[in-house]
Amino acid sequence: MSAATGLSLGLALCARCRQVSALDPAAAVAADRASSCPRCGAELSPRKPRSLARSLAYLVAAIILYVPANLLPVMHTTTVFGVEDDTILSGVRVLVQSGSWPLGALVFFASIVVPLLKIFSLSALLLIAGRGSMRLRMQATRLYRLIEFVGRWSMLDVYVITLLVGLVQIRSLATIEPGIGAIAFGAVVVCTMLATLCFDPRLLWDGIDAAAAATRPAAASAGIRPLPHVDAA
Amino acid sequence: MLTLCPQCDLAQELDRLAAGARAHCTRCGAELGSGLHEDRDGLYAFLATAAVLVVLMNAFPLVEMRSQGATHATTLLGAVLELQQRGMTALALLVALTTIAGPVAEIGFLTVLLMPDRLRLLEPARGRLVGVLQQVRPWSMVEVFMLGVLVAIVKLAALAEIVPGPALWACATLIIVLSLLKTRVRPEDFWAWSQGGPA
Numbered sequence: 514m515s516a517a518t519g520l521s522l523g524l525a526l527c528a529r530c531r532q533v534s535a536l537d538p539a540a541a542v543a544a545d546r547a548s549s550c551p552r553c554g555a556e557l558s559p560r561k562p563r564s565l566a567r568s569l570a571y572l573v574a575a576i577i578l579y580v581p582a583n584l585l586p587v588m589h590t591t592t593v594f595g596v597e598d599d600t601i602l603s604g605v606r607v608l609v610q611s612g613s614w615p616l617g618a619l620v621f622f623a624s625i626v627v628p629l630l631k632i633f634s635l636s637a638l639l640l641i642a643g644r645g646s647m648r649l650r651m652q653a654t655r656l657y658r659l660i661e662f663v664g665r666w667s668m669l670d671v672y673v674i675t676l677l678v679g680l681v682q683i684r685s686l687a688t689i690e691p692g693i694g695a696i697a698f699g700a701v702v703v704c705t706m707l708a709t710l711c712f713d714p715r716l717l718w719d720g721i722d723a724a725a726a727a728t729r730p731a732a733a734s735a736g737i738r739p740l741p742h743v744d745a746a
Numbered sequence: 747m748l749t750l751c752p753q754c755d756l757a758q759e760l761d762r763l764a765a766g767a768r769a770h771c772t773r774c775g776a777e778l779g780s781g782l783h784e785d786r787d788g789l790y791a792f793l794a795t796a797a798v799l800v801v802l803m804n805a806f807p808l809v810e811m812r813s814q815g816a817t818h819a820t821t822l823l824g825a826v827l828e829l830q831q832r833g834m835t836a837l838a839l840l841v842a843l844t845t846i847a848g849p850v851a852e853i854g855f856l857t858v859l860l861m862p863d864r865l866r867l868l869e870p871a872r873g874r875l876v877g878v879l880q881q882v883r884p885w886s887m888v889e890v891f892m893l894g895v896l897v898a899i900v901k902l903a904a905l906a907e908i909v910p911g912p913a914l915w916a917c918a919t920l921i922i923v924l925s926l927l928k929t930r931v932r933p934e935d936f937w938a939w940s941q942g943g944p945a
Binding site: 516517518519520522524525526528529530531532533550552553554555559607608611613616619620623650651654657658665666668669670671672673674675676677678679680681682683685686687690691695696699700703706710714715717718719 | 901
């Protein structure tokens with residue numbers, strides 16, 4: 514298989530309209546002058562700008578916020594029997610104990626597994642970007658798609674808290690106040706989503722052509738382009 | 747037509763795709779492009795439905811709680827304002843952005859972008875509008891919100907009688923309509939549309 518890439522051909526894909534255009538080498542050298550897509554006018558760059566640095570910044574913020582998000586209470590429930598504080602984890606425990614374990618498992622997945630998965634996966638992606646065998650790069654790309662897809666579901670607990678606070682305001686029965694942990698938790702979700710959005714999966718594949726060219730000299734890297742597989746509607 | 751994979755940058759030759767067909771990268775399997783849905787009238791119908799559903803979802807109560815003769819219902823906005831009054835302005839903003847502003851913006855921008863070409867209102871602004879739409883979409887989370895409401899209902903079921911409100915049904919339907927729209931309209935297709943055929 515040939516491995517001509519946009520980067521090796523001096524081409525860039527517009528992130529907005531998917532038009533392929535030639536990168537102006539002069540613009541690439543003068544980093545302050547970005548080229549723009551001739552069709553839609555979007556800023557054109559072969560990779561998302563400062564992808565690794567931005568992604569890392571959001572990831573570090575998420576890791577720091579993860580501590581208060583799990584230690585501080587997300588809800589205070591006041592009933593005639595007294596005040597009770599709930600953290601993210603105790604909320605899951607209550608669900609499981611009240612008999613609805615499938616729902617408990619779901620919330621456990623969305624609130625505990627997904628944020629951890631995102632933090633560990635992003636760390637791994639940032640570490641191995643541009644390195645490794647073909648197989649590793651493929652698996653890393655799959656991991657990226659997975660966290661891009663499931664990332665939003667960790668907002669679940671934020672919505673549960675919002676609704677409980679909005680609804681349980683009957684003095685004679687119970688009132689629920691939001692806790693400071695809820696803000697931290699929401700911030701973790703936002704930061705991990707931003708880190709994923711900033712990460713450019715193409716960085717995972719960079720450098721593989723050089724590695725392939727070293728083992729398979731010449732010829733292959735020029736001209737021949739494989740036809741993509743097309744699904745019917 | 748030469749194209750580059752958006753996820754691994756591999757250069758590949760891509761033919762014009764039939765409506766609804768999708769092409770995938772030979773190396774990493776990412777979607778390279780999709781065939782244009784020509785049926786714009788169908789999209790208008792979906793958009794009109796979505797707009798009505800968003801209004802219903804915001805105008806009616808989501809859930810009602812009944813206990814010992816006392817009832818308390820809340821709308822989406824009501825719950826957001828309750829959060830804000832309890833000093834959680836940042837959290838209230840996050841919820842409002844992802845459940846109210848997100849879907850409204852998604853539907854609004856799509857409507858403007860899909861307006862008949864002969865109006866030619868926004869030729870210069872089209873690029874920017876598509877850019878905004880692409881940035882808004884990940885933050886529109888109606889489906890996650892719906893699941894959150896269901897979890898809250900189960901949590902409260904032990905405490906009091908819970909009655910789902912009309913907004914909950916609107917929300918469930920909106921999820922379906924929005925996901926249909928999402929599979930049918932790719933923001934990057936708008937240029938093919940404005941050129942009236944193959945890109």
